[in-house]
Amino acid sequence: MLASQGPHAESTAGIAWLLFAGGTAIFAGVLAAIWLAARGPAGARDVLAREGMVLAMGLGLPVATLSGLLVHSLRTNAAIAPRDPPALAIEVQGEQWWWRVHYLDDQGRPVFATANEIRIPVGRSVELLLRSGDVIHSFWVPQLAGKLDMIPGRTNRLRIQADRPGVFRGQCAEYCGGAHAMMAFHVVAEPPAEFEAWLQRQREPAAPPRDAEAARGRDVFLANGCGLCHHVAGTGAMGRFGPDLTHVGGRLHLVSGWLPNQRGSIAGWIASAQHVKPQNRMPSFTQIAGADLRALAAWLEGLE
Ligand SMILES: [Cu+2]
Numbered sequence: 001m002l003a004s005q006g007p008h009a010e011s012t013a014g015i016a017w018l019l020f021a022g023g024t025a026i027f028a029g030v031l032a033a034i035w036l037a038a039r040g041p042a043g044a045r046d047v048l049a050r051e052g053m054v055l056a057m058g059l060g061l062p063v064a065t066l067s068g069l070l071v072h073s074l075r076t077n078a079a080i081a082p083r084d085p086p087a088l089a090i091e092v093q094g095e096q097w098w099w100r101v102h103y104l105d106d107q108g109r110p111v112f113a114t115a116n117e118i119r120i121p122v123g124r125s126v127e128l129l130l131r132s133g134d135v136i137h138s139f140w141v142p143q144l145a146g147k148l149d150m151i152p153g154r155t156n157r158l159r160i161q162a163d164r165p166g167v168f169r170g171q172c173a174e175y176c177g178g179a180h181a182m183m184a185f186h187v188v189a190e191p192p193a194e195f196e197a198w199l200q201r202q203r204e205p206a207a208p209p210r211d212a213e214a215a216r217g218r219d220v221f222l223a224n225g226c227g228l229c230h231h232v233a234g235t236g237a238m239g240r241f242g243p244d245l246t247h248v249g250g251r252l253h254l255v256s257g258w259l260p261n262q263r264g265s266i267a268g269w270i271a272s273a274q275h276v277k278p279q280n281r282m283p284s285f286t287q288i289a290g291a292d293l294r295a296l297a298a299w300l301e302g303l304e
Contacts, residue, residue, distance in 0.1 A: 090103055098115060113231065114251070120190075121192040122191055124161065220295055220296045233246040264297075
């Protein structure tokens with residue numbers, strides 16, 4: 001949180017430092033006053049006990065300090081939530097226990113879906129529309145912005161901006177049930193040209209299977225009912241309950257930031273989802289035979 005990487009996070013960190021410094025100064029002042037009252041010279045004690053002094057320190061100082069802080073935080077608030085139109089709007093919906101992400105067009109209509117990874121162009125102000133599909137979650141990428149709750153039936157808006165390319169970790173910051181602690185995500189900031197190329201690829205349907213094994217994997221996917229919960233554009237799998245898998249192979253991580261995205265972890269996840277992330281909403285598919293499981297993982301890995 002204190003290593004901010006963008007203007008919004010920087011202003012929030014600024015408030016934090018101001019409060020640390022101010023709190024330390026006031027604490028030191030109080031300690032000094034206590035020392036003077038208990039051990040100080042009689043003259044100092046008389047001054048401390050004057051009615052004017054009590055009013056100034058007990059009423060005047062707090063009122064002045066808190067009013068100053070109020071003005072400062074209102075100003076910071078205005079800077080964090082600017083009125084100028086954002087370069088891009090993305091809807092992020094908290095789910096037990098992962099993140100559903102929709103990129104929106106100029107009219108606010110969803111263009112494509114992804115999960116657990118939010119790509120943004122470097123140096124651009126991006127607006128996030130934060131929603132919840134079930135209970136209250138809290139969206140937090142400490143290096144890019146402050147926390148904001150995701151509340152059922154409400155849309156909260158949050159601006160983020162990254163000043164340099166990088167991968168910034170985020171985490172659900174409000175207890176939301178069983179697998180809450182395993183509900184992470186990543187924001188990936190890329191130079192605008194790379195970002196545009198990524199956007200282009202995301203709009204396309206799933207890549208055709210690269211070889212016979214991948215084609216077998218796709219058939220295993222459809223035969224096992226994975227498509228009841230997952231959408232893979234262009235295959236007939238239309239489920240909406242779980243993450244969109246159309247381009248799952250292009251993400252850095254699997255399962256809300258929990259596993260590296262490699263063939264082995266994909267297979268491990270499918271076979272023992274309940275062991276890897278206890279209580280999550282995908283059953284373990286222990287019944288899929290080894291060769292089928294490998295083919296399935298090979299196909300998913302190729303969906304870039
Ligand atoms: Cu949570």
